[in-house]
Amino acid sequence: MFNAERFVAQLQAWGLEAGFSQIGVAGVDLRSAEPGLLAWLEAGFHGGMGYMAHHGLKRARPAELLPGTVSVLTARMDYLPRDTPPDWAERERARQQRPGEAVVSLYARGRDYHKVLRQRLQRLAERIDQALQAGPWAAPDGGLQHRAFTDSAPVLEVELAGRSGLGWRGKHTLLLHRDGGSMFFLGEIFLNLALPPTPPTTAHCGQCRACLDACPTGAIVAPYRVDARRCISYLTIEHDGPIPLAWRAAIGNRIYGCDDCQLVCPWNKYAQASRLPDFDARAHLVAQPLPELFAWDEATFLRLTEGSPIRRIGHERWLRNVAVALGNALAAGPAPDVRAALCQALATRQGHPSALVREHVAWALAQAR
Structure with missing residues (x-):
């Protein structure tokens, strides 16, 4: 007989073996998130990322992206390099005080996370499929259908991760975890297998507004609300035209991305180094x-x-x-x-x-x- 709770526990163990920091399960009813998504799009906060407006509410409807989806396996993976020192945040802030030195966002100094997570998620999905075929677990009628994503499709990643207990949404809109801060990537596997959701956690930002105060361009216009058009990560990565004059000075020496809101977050004193060599920094992208x-x-x-x-x-x-x-x-x-x-x-x-x-x-x- 299929024991869904035991199977989820097995999935979590397999996820840790695959290099993930945590695995959860979310349901697919995200209707309560739709008004916030629509308001964000209507405000134009997505800037030139027209694909976000094009997909619209599909982002909040997993079964429209992969028909038959009834559960979403969520995953997070720490990305700080293996040799990260305890005072890493202070060192990163110090880089910004050296104008002639280029600063690349921490997550981008190693291998492309899309490749790392997608490959490992795919292998995890294949392991799930093999287990269902071999028993004692029961596969869905017609076999398991699955698809892995990581920041590459219309998916409400933070919403799904938060609902499945991987953390809570911080005021900078990134996911936060008590034992991992926010220095991790998120990924998902859409499944046509009904699994019990893992319980969400509670939020722990309290009255803190360090991330809002630290944003060089004021892109965090209110708690839990980011105007991408002002965000340095958007301006240096997603935006393909001239960088608006109003924000050029605020960019400082950041040439790809921005970590400021994370560097000041108190929870990132608990951020964990990755166990994988993939995210070790390439020398030509650090202190150049x-x-x-x-x-x-x-x-x-x-x-x-x-x-x-x-x-x-x-x-x-x-x-x-x-x-x-x-x-x-x-x-x-x-x-x-x-x-x-x-x-x-x-x-x-x-x-x-x-x-x-x-x-x-x-x-x-x-x-x-």
Whole structure:
């Protein structure tokens, strides 16, 4: 006889063996989340991410994405590099005080998480299928149907993860866990197998507003509400046009993503290092001088970002981002020799074929004091 509770416990054990930090199960009735999603879209907070508006409420209706889905297996995976020191947050904040040094978001310094999680989720799904076929568990009529996702489809990941007990939604809208902070990735497996949901946890942000106060652009416009159009992660990754003048100075030396709201979160003192080598930082993405990164030609960019999430923005946007950071380094009033080196680096791209790059180079040079 199929014992669903025992099977969920078995799934959780398999998930830990596969490198995940925690496994949960959520139901598929997300109707209560639909008004918030619609309000966010109607406010235009998704910016240029038109696919979010295109999918609309499909994001809150798992069975429309994969017909027959009745349960969602949720997973989280820690991503801090294995050699992360205890004072990692302080060290990361210190990087922002060195204008000539490029800062890449922590999650993006290693292998592309889409590849890591999707492959491991797929293997976990196949193990579930094999177990159902072998017994003593009972497979659904017609066999198991499954599909793995991680930040790659219209899925309300934080909502599902929160409902399944992987944590609670913080005021910065990221998921928080008492023993893991927020430095982890989320993934899901949609299943046509009815499983009992794992219980949700309670929220523990209280009166804290550290993340709201730390956001350089004020993108966290209210607790649990982010305007992506102002978010540095959106501006440096998702946005494909000119970075609005109003936010360029606030970007500082961040060339890909932003961790500020997480660096100040008290719960991240409990963040755990990954057990996987996949998320170990690549040396050429840590503590690198901006002129060196700006000198990468497209072939170098493609070679050094192979298997990295950074590759998706392409060389043109890479130069755009680094140009903004170079401009901010000039605005900081560096020593004459440093100023000359920054200007020299920018001058090499003044005649770049891309109007986007040329415009940001011109702006950056205009920041020289």
